[in-house]
Amino acid sequence: GDAAGRRAAGRALEASLAHASDTRSVRFLFLPPEHDPDSFVREFGAEAFEQRIAQAVPLSQQLIALAGEDCDLSTVEGRAHLLANARPLWSALPEGALKRQLLVELAASGRDDIEQLKQQWGQPSAAGAARGKAPGRPPPRRAGRVSQGTANLLDRAIWLLLHRSGLWATLDGGAHDLLAAQPAPYDALFRVIERSIHEHGELAASALLAELQGSVPNDAGGGAVLARIAAFHAPLADGDLALELSLVLSKLRLQAVDDELKQLFESGVDSPDAQRRSRELMETRKRLKA
Template structure:
């Protein structure tokens, strides 16, 4: 298994790669000063709000909030995993990933399984075309409205009746069993797992066959049978139809998540080729992340009965850790007695698309579910509502989306947003003062960033990391938590001092997916109105004000202890020193 790619390699890679070149190969950009502008590739827009900052080596969309380094851009635009994006950029920059961090090649036994599974898929397809007993399968697909074109696109096949058809066709019983295609019974005897079934190959994002689903042709049970877990197939991580969706459209406007293989196939048959299905298990967070790699808009489509609503709630809980600004999850509950297959055959593509426009947002579904059966007009009812919401809010990553949902929940519960946020974050003494509805005069600008010395120092440091060398005594700032953001400022100062050549994009990459990500990106894109020629002096002034603010707060605390007569000798000396400042 490959090791973790070292931070110093990522830093150097981002310093060597020109993000404007990477983005410019995929998005039409126009230069404006030191930056480039264009239409955002992550949401539809007519007026450019997408900016690539060449000097800071990051991109940011002021419309949808998408942001990141060259690594994140490739992950989001080319649908790559982190390591794949790093490998692609390393090739572009002429760099080699450290030996101990390189992606290990598939183990020989895994390679053998991929080959065997592909041979099995071709065998099943061949039986659908030529086997003497294929007529029942052909008739079933014809009744379901599946054309030859769609059957070929999804590599649909047929497993004929019989106990050992696949074993006779392919041999290699040991690997067939490891691939989940044979079942062992008493006496070390084996038989084919899939018999007398329509076969749906499950392919990974790269198009490799990793497993199968089989639909019975009579009234037998189970109706659907899936491959078991194998060295190359984990149900909770894969999605049926992912490969086919990305072949049809690398950047689909949304993804429709359904429950069955036939739902995926029927939607594709009727002109909706962007459907995927989970593999007989509850939707996992890993699957949601993979869905977001394909599209920023996910629509879960469930039956409107109780079972469908339970499945939708489980999907919502799994989606919460993946929710960030610019991502959207919606839920569509179908009319009673309908599934996507029957609905699209009855109403056609336009009718089904019309239903999709009525899908409920994640936030609305969450609120509706939590308030169901709760008296929101009574204090006790609202308290119960908040109690149920807290563990769900705690699953959200720190981000604009989380803050907006907190505000919505707090408003419905008639609570102060800061107080609820304090409870969700586990702070022992959350501030109970209500947030001002408008910025205090002189302290904030149109960006919504309140101009404090700590925030300004962080913003300037992000713009020019070398400013950290101007701070003589970082140690004296450690352990001070009386100023919001000060511990983060210390982290950034130490990082910039320890890595003297670190760039802005590499600095931000270090905090990707951390609790500080949203705040740092807001400050990195904040127009603080300080000219480049004045960065040094303004940073020094901000750091001086940080120290003075801390001194004032510390002196106030010592004054209270002085009046109470509880100052220690060391605190008395500190009080004298601070009074002299």
């Protein structure tokens, strides 16, 4: 229950999100700051410890509590802050009833309209679901394997943000969504970057790298990515990192469009919706390549 324990709980929550499902429960147990499990059992007994376990905080409540830390929910700004904090955490959950119901809880906590929040966060609204198309968000790419070209771009994006973490605040929501939609381990790395900058402000490269190394499991491939990035040369003093990041994001957007076009053509474009989406993507591709 002390500050270090709560920071650890935050990291544990992030690590557990991808594994939470409608059939698997995740709960968080907080003990008094002066106790670990052994000392608590010695002082209060095993039965008291079992009672604590029974009262452990469900993942859904812990996510909302973490997102709402230091947010004044009596103000519009504070509620908007809570929703901004919750979005990358909620996005990491697998699709299912837990994710849908948690969105309802978050909308209530932020006093936001659920349909508007669905649309903003890339979930099909009632009308959008009827058309079979989610509005305005890059297609999810978590399941696919990262090509070498895409990995090079994502490595570069992380390297640029390491050396100029203030660039994160200059990116729009579409850029944040694009990075969060990348396959593992990159999705987790970008979530840690977002959380760290939100909690600490602009960070030195060494500090942000330490946050990443302490938060992303090596067995998910994050360690190999960070080892590659740590070996990159330092940026040139006169280098325009903002321009380079903009170019990297443009290439990633083009890759996302190409991926969705490939999926459309592989599944067939016979339906009117598929044909319309194909035309939209071709227009977007033309604009990105201009």
